[in-house]
Amino acid sequence: MSVGYNTKKLVWKRDKGCCFYCGCKLTWETKTVDHVIPRSKGGTSRAWNIVISCFTCNQNKGDSDPTKEQLDTILRWKVAHEMKNSLEKAIAIAKLNGSPEEVEELFKLREELRGIILATRPMAVPLPPTELILNRFTSLAQ
């Protein structure tokens, strides 16, 4: 599965055009994209598993596993992406059944999650307490 254009744009913005591995500055033309968990090991082409990489680091990494730090980083993005997807559903429900304050609260949480999804160092950004709030709306949906 190849990496979609929208995914490339998102990770380019998130990684600020720098190689995830060595930090060197790249251009859109010179960058490559890399699967942190290799495709050969079940890695997906979703944005949380894709990073901007220079050609050399991409070649050197090959099919090797990410380091613990690299894995922690992408799993943080994964959690934020998944929470945001759940939040989109909760927002749809809240628009029908919730108060304006609740909708506003969910929008605020979505912004916080966007902050993590687009953070070069997501571990530095605290996760918002999304689960508690989501439970309220997912129970409404049943």
Ligand SMILES: [Zn+2]
């Ligand atoms: Zn590099």
